[in-house]
Amino acid sequence: MIDASEPCELLKRFLEEMKLWERDFFEKKMELIDSGQSTTECNQYFSESLRLILEKYTIKDAKSWARLEALGCGEPTMYDPARDKLHEPTIKGSTVFIVVDQVVGLESRFRFSLVRENDLWKIKKKDTYRSGKWAGSTL
Numbered sequence: 001m002i003d004a005s006e007p008c009e010l011l012k013r014f015l016e017e018m019k020l021w022e023r024d025f026f027e028k029k030m031e032l033i034d035s036g037q038s039t040t041e042c043n044q045y046f047s048e049s050l051r052l053i054l055e056k057y058t059i060k061d062a063k064s065w066a067r068l069e070a071l072g073c074g075e076p077t078m079y080d081p082a083r084d085k086l087h088e089p090t091i092k093g094s095t096v097f098i099v100v101d102q103v104v105g106l107e108s109r110f111r112f113s114l115v116r117e118n119d120l121w122k123i124k125k126k127d128t129y130r131s132g133k134w135a136g137s138t139l
Contacts, residue, residue, distance in 0.1 A: 011081075019079050064123075079102075098114070112125075
């Protein structure tokens with residue numbers, strides 16, 4: 001039987017790091033835009049820091065990692081484990097699924113799939129609930 005506490009904690013750490021990444025990226029990028037400066041170096045810096053977060057917490061996948069190709073940031077942040085509702089995990093086979101309801105902004109519903117890879121829990125993918133079904137989406 002799988003103990004879901006470890007994947008739950010990993011997901012919370014991922015969501016927190018992503019919240020801080022997006023908040024910092026948004027603040028720095030808006031500061032540069034407001035002062036009429038180029039955002040190229042800022043984008044490069046935050047692309048690299050996002051890549052490090054994704055490597056730490058996720059299994060590399062073109063769909064999941066697509067955010068590296070089109071960096072996005074906003075206010076409020078997409079993820080915030082203190083703000084959003086994390087549902088009880090469900091386990092199917094060797095995969096732990098955790099649904100997260102975003103309670104501000106677009107008020108989206110996400111489902112994270114976590115699996116063990118090389119004895120470590122990793123996020124395999126994220127789906128977003130749209131039009132009555134789950135569809136793969138970027139992290």
